[in-house]
Amino acid sequence: MSEALFRGYEVAPWELRWHGMDVDALQRTESAFAVSNGHIGLRGTLEEAEPRGLPGTYLNGFYEQHDLPYAESGYGYPEEGQTVVNVTDGKIIRLLVEDEPLDMRYGQATEHDRVLDFRKGTLARDTVWSSPTGRRVRVKTERLVSFTQRAVAAIRYEVEPLDDDLQLVVQSDLLANEPIESDTRDPRVAAALESPLVGEYHHAEAYHAVLVHQTRRSGLRMAAAMDHKIDVSDGVRTHIEAEDDLARLTIAVDVPKGGRLRITKFLAYGWSAQRSVPAVRAQVEAALAGARQTGWKGLLAEQKAFLDDFWETSDIEIDGDPELQQAVRFALFHLLQAGARGETRALAGKGLTGPGYDGHAFWDTETFVLPVLTYSIPDAARDALRWRHSTLDKARERAAQLGLRGAAFPWRSINGAECSAYWPAGTAAFHVSADISDAVVRYLNATGDDEFMRTCGAELLFETARLWVSLGHFDRRGRFRIDGVTGPDEYSAVADNNVYTNLMARRNLFYAAEIVGQHDDIARRFEVGEDEVALWRKAADAMLVPYDEDLGVHPQSEGFLEHDEWDFEATDLDFYPLLLNFPYFDLYRKQVVKQADLVLALHLCGDSFTPEQKARDFAYYEAITVRDSSLSAGTQAVVAAEVGHLDLAYDYLAEAALTDLHDVHNNVRNGLHLASLAGAWQGTVAGFGGLRDHGGRLTFAPRLPPQLRRIAFRLTFRGTRFQVEIDGESATYHVITGDPLELAHHGETFTVTAEPVRLPIPAIDPGPAPTQPAGRAPARRRPKDA
C-alpha cells in the first residue's frame, strides 16, 4: 500500500495526518498529537501505551518540588525547584486478540493513520493490524479533551475482526507512577520524579473507578476517574479492580467477523492544594457524571461548536503555500488548546504537550502567546494574566528578597515562585516584569475590560513600575539607567542599559502613571502617591537608550558594539546551538546573538525608532543572530517584513510556523514550542499584516511576499470582530460583527465598517537583503503544491 511507503505528515488544510507506523517518530508525533484544553493535557501516545516515546498526562499547575543543588550557593538562590508531574494515565486501553497483545512492533500494521482534526478537536486513529499469527483487526480510536467540560476527556475505542470470529480482551486502565525516562543529571530530581505520587484512595465498581494520589513534597492532591460505555452484540464479561496505582476494567468478549466491540471511556481529572480526599474524589465523580450525561456524541458536538466559534474568530487563510496554511492552523489550534481553559493557572512554555522546561512558564507566554489570545480569545489572555496576578505576593516577596520594591516576577515557575537556578539568565532577566505589564496594557487596550483593570491590571502595572524605579537609578547626568540586567538574548547577560529592557520599562512606567492619572480611586486603593507617580514619569522621561552615533546603530546593551565579533566562518555548523559547545563567558562577551533582542524592541517598541534606524539596526543584528532559540524566527519575520525584506520575512515565518512539525530544534519530543507556534501568528499578522498596537490603536502596514497570493486573518478588538484580507496590491478590511473601528493602513487612518474598504499597498525599496551568520540563514522557502 502506498501509505506504507510514505511516513510522515500529510499536507491538508484542516488536519494533521500521519501516515504509516514509525516507532522512532513516536516521541515527536506524541507532542504534535497532544490534545488538551489548557487544564488537562494528554500526549498523543497509542492507546495500548507501548511502543511509546514519553507517556504524558498533565494537569495544569500540578507539580512536584525538589531541592535545587548548588556546588557554590549564593544569597537569594531559589532552594526549591518545581517539575511538572506525569499524573495518572487514563489514556491506556490495551487489547488482546485471542492470545496476542496488540503491539505495533510485532505483527504488521497494514494500515495506520493518525489524524488531529482542527475543526473536530479530536485525535483519531485507524489501524489495520495483522497479528504475528495473521489474525487481522481494525482498531479505530478517537479521543478528545473537552473544551466545554474542563475536567473531562473521552476516548472512543472500536475493534472489528476482519477475517475471523475473534476473542477480544480489552483492559482499560488508570495507571499512576508510570515508569518514565528522565533527562536530568541530578539524582535528586530524578528521584523526586521516579514515583512522585502516593496513593491515598482507590475504588472500583461496575464500569467505573477512581484513584486519588498526593505528591510527596509539594503536597498537591489529584484524582482521576474513569467510566465506560460498552457497545457490543452480546456475551461480554467484565471485571473491575483497583489498587493504589492501578485501576483496570477488563472486558472479554467473542466478536464475530464483521462485528464490532465499541467502548467509550470517559475520564475526569481534578486536583487541589487544599481539598480533602473525599472532596477531590467527589469533584471527578461529578465531572464524570456530567460527561456520561452528555455522552460521546454530545461531547463531540460541543467540541465542534466551540471550535467553529474559534475559527470564525481567529482563522488565518494563506493562499499559495498549503503547508504553511496547515502549519498556521496547527499553531492556532495548539495555542487554543494551551490557553482555552487554563483559568488562573500558568500557561507553560510547552503548554501541556510534554515535560520540556520542567513544565515551567516563562516570559514567552506574555510576549508571544498572549498577543494571539488577546486578539482571538481575549478571555484566555485575561485568565493567563490573572494567574500572574495571583502570584503577586510571591513576586513581591522575591523583590523584597532581592532588595527591591514592587514585584519581581520569576524567570521560570509553575506556582509563581522563582525556580531559575542560574541567576545571570534568570533573576537578572527583569524584563519579564515589563513583558507582563505590556501584556496587561495590550489586553486592556484590546478589551477595555474595566473590571480586570480594577482587580488585577492596575496592581500589576503599579507593582512593576515600583520595581523599575527601585532597580534603576539616575546617573550624574540625570539619565535613568538600568544596570546589570539580562535582556531577551540569552547569549548576553548582566549588561547595562539593555535597549529592550529600558524601552519596555519606560512603557511600563508610562502606563502605570497614566492609570493613576485616569483613576484617582485606584491610585488611592494601591497607595500610589503623587510623588511616586512623579518619579515614575521622571524615570520614564529620563530613560537611557544607548545609541552609537558612529555606526548609526543601537547597541543591544551598553558596550555591546565594542565587543569582539564572533568568528562565524570558523564555527562548524555542528557546533550549533552554540551554548552546547562554547562557554557562557565567551558567548556573553562577543557580538553573537541567540535570539531577537534589539530586534524584538524594533517590533514591540517600534514607536521609539525611526524607519531608517529600524532598517540599519535590523541589518546589523541579522548578521550576528544565530537563532539558536525557537523564540527568534517569528520576531525576525515581523521586522523583516516591516523593513521590506519580504522574501526573508517569508522564510522566517515558515521557520517559526514549521518549528515543531519539522522538528527544527530536534527536541519536539519534550513538547511543542508554544512561542514558535505564536510566531506563526506574529509573522503573519504582525509581519505581513503589519499589525501594531502602540498607544491603544491598531495599525496595519500589509505587504505580501511574491510567493503568497492572499492572506486573510481575523481579529477581535474592543468587541468588534473584523477581517483583514491582503493580496499583492491591496488590503481589504471589513467588520464581521460589532461597531466600526478606527484603524490605520500604512500610516493613514480610516474607519472600518461592515462595508469592505480596499486600500492600496504602497511600494517599498528595502535595499540589499541583509546577511546572516555563515550557514545560519533561514531555509529558502519554496512552497509545495502552491
Place this chain on the structure above:
Amino acid sequence: MSEALFRGYEVAPWELRWHGMDVDALQRTESAFAVSNGHIGLRGTLEEAEPRGLPGTYLNGFYEQHDLPYAESGYGYPEEGQTVVNVTDGKIIRLLVEDEPLDMRYGQATEHDRVLDFRKGTLARDTVWSSPTGRRVRVKTERLVSFTQRAVAAIRYEVEPLDDDLQLVVQSDLLANEPIESDTRDPRVAAALESPLVGEYHHAEAYHAVLVHQTRRSGLRMAAAMDHKIDVSDGVRTHIEAEDDLARLTIAVDVPKGGRLRITKFLAYGWSAQRSVPAVRAQVEAALAGARQTGWKGLLAEQKAFLDDFWETSDIEIDGDPELQQAVRFALFHLLQAGARGETRALAGKGLTGPGYDGHAFWDTETFVLPVLTYSIPDAARDALRWRHSTLDKARERAAQLGLRGAAFPWRSINGAECSAYWPAGTAAFHVSADISDAVVRYLNATGDDEFMRTCGAELLFETARLWVSLGHFDRRGRFRIDGVTGPDEYSAVADNNVYTNLMARRNLFYAAEIVGQHDDIARRFEVGEDEVALWRKAADAMLVPYDEDLGVHPQSEGFLEHDEWDFEATDLDFYPLLLNFPYFDLYRKQVVKQADLVLALHLCGDSFTPEQKARDFAYYEAITVRDSSLSAGTQAVVAAEVGHLDLAYDYLAEAALTDLHDVHNNVRNGLHLASLAGAWQGTVAGFGGLRDHGGRLTFAPRLPPQLRRIAFRLTFRGTRFQVEIDGESATYHVITGDPLELAHHGETFTVTAEPVRLPIPAIDPGPAPTQPAGRAPARRRPKDA
C-alpha cells in the same frame, strides 16, 4: 591562679601562648597552633583528641574527588570537585589515670598553657589536671613537624603523678576516617568525605605500626606510620595492634609520685598517585627509621637551626607595638610552615591549617604569599611556581575547552584542574594567569634563576601571553580590549576592561616578549615566532586602560563609575559580609567593592599611575570598599602608606596582621588566612618600607606612622641579604651578606653595601584622610604596652 582568669593569647615577641582552658576557643586555637612544614600539617588539637574543634591531619596535594552538582549545567562547567582529606591522625595520645580518662571537660585543669614557639618550631603544652576524683598529674607535650625531614612529625609526651603513685595507661593511635562535621549542604560532597579512606594494609609490631589507605575516587594512596620510644623507670607493659582504620600502642605502667612516664612518638607520612602499597609503606618506614636515628633531641636541634636561618633572613622587627610585633612574626612563621617544604605541590589558601576553601589554592598564593617567600626563602617560591608549571597541561586543556589559546589557570584547585562551580567568579577571573606570570617575573628578578627560567618560567610566561592575545581583541579604534572578565573584586563580575587585569596582562605580554628578545634559543624551543611576539607587543602597547576624565578617577572596569552607589548608610552592620545578605546581581551592578582591585593595581602596577592619580583613586575606592575579604586590608595598608595616610596604613596593617589572632572574619576555625598573614609582611615591607619591584630593581619609600618607633626588615635579593631599618626621620640600609646592590630610596638611586647608609625621609602632606563606608573603617589601632 591568675592564669585561670585570663584566657586568651598572651603578647610575647617570639611565641604564641594561650593561657587557660577554653573548650569553645579550641577550634580557632587549633588553626593558630597548627604545625606544618608545607608537606604535612597537624592542627593544634589536644593529644587526647577530645574535646576538639576539628581534627585535622593534612598531606599537601592529597584530596578526594566528588561530583559538582548543577541545577542548570553549562558547557565547560567543571564536573568534578576536589576536597582536602583529613588523613590518618597520628597526633592522638590518650591517657587513663587509674580508671579516669584525661578529658579537659571533666575534672579540673588548674594549669593549662599552650605555646607555639617561633624559634623552636614546636607546639608545647603544660597541663596540670586534677581528675574528677582528685588525682593530679602534670602532662607536658611538645610536637613538631620537621622542616628538615619532610615526611616526619614527632611528639614528646610526658606524664608526672603529682600527689600519689598512679597507674597510667597511654594509648597512642593512628586513626583513619575520624568522624568529622562538614559544613557542606551537598549530600554527595558530605558522603565523599564521611569516610574517604579505604584500608589497604595494616601492620603492627613491637612499638611501631603502619596503615595504608586509598581514597575511593581520586585513587590516591597514603601511608602513615608510627614508632615510639618509652622512657620510664620500670614495669612497663605494652601491647600493639592494628586493624583497617586503627593502629594502637597501649602502654601500661605504675608510676610513683615524682616519677615520670615519657614517650616519644615518631610519625611518618607519605602519599602517591602511582606507587604501590609496598612502595608507600616502605617510604614511611624509611622516614621513620631516619627520624628514630635522629632522635627527638636531634629533630629539635635541626628544627632550631632551620629556624635560626629563617629568622636571620626574614625577621621583621617592630618597635612600639608588641602585639603587632608578635602578629607579624606569627605570620612569618606560618608562611614558612606553609611554604617551606611544599615542593611542587599547591600552596593552599589555608596552608595545611584547616579544611577551609576545600584545601584549594587560589591566586592569593602568587599575589600575596609568594612575594614574601621570594624575598625570604626564594626556593619555596620557586617550588610553588614549579607546581603551577606542573599543571600547565591541565591549564592548556582548560584554555582549549574555553576556546582560547595558551594556558588558563584554574580559579581554585588542588591538582591543577578547575574546581570552581560558579564561573562568573571563577573561570571569568582570568587575572589568575597574569598573577602567576607576575610571580614568575618577580622571582626571576629577585634570583636570576636561569635554570628555572629555562625549565619553567619562560613557558609559563609564553603560555599566559598566548592566553591574553586570544582572550582580548583590537577594537575599531585599535585599542586592545579584554571584555567580560572578573577582576580581583568579588563584588563585581564579568565586566569589560578591568584596569587591574588589563595592566597585569600588559605586563605579562611585555615580559614574555622581553624573554624572547633575550633568548633566541628558548623562543625556538617553545615555538614562539616573530609574528607572535609582535602581536604580544602590539597588544601590550594598545592595551585599553579606561579613565574617567570628568572624575579624574580610574573605573575599576569600564562603566563602573556610572553604576549606582551602594547605600551604605542604610546597610545594617549585621548585614556584612554583604554577599550573605544581598544577591550577586545587586552587588555586581553597584559601586561597592569587596576587596582591593583598582587599589591592588595601584600597588602592583604603580608605575602606570601618577602620584596624583594614586591619591585620587585611593580616596575614591576607600569610600566604597567594604573589606568583606581578608585579602584587602594588606593592600589598602600598602597604598595608604604610599599616598601618605600613615595612620590609616597602620590601622590596615594591624587588621591584616591580626586577622586570624583576632578572628576578624569569624572563620579561623577552618584554617588561617595565608594571604592576610602575607598582608602583614606587605603592609610592613611594601607599606611602611615602600618596597616596589617594578622593572627588576628594588625601590623603597619608607615612612613610619607616629605610633611606631622603628621597623627593621631583612630581604634577600639576587643572593644578597640586606636590612632596612626605619625610624621617624630616616632609613638605614646595609648588606648583611653578599654583594652590594643598587636600590632607590624615595626616588634616589643609591648603592647599599655592608657599610650602613642612612638616608632622610622626606615629608609628605597627604591632604585630608579618605573616608570608608559607614561602619567599615578599620579599627583605630592603639598599641598595647607600647
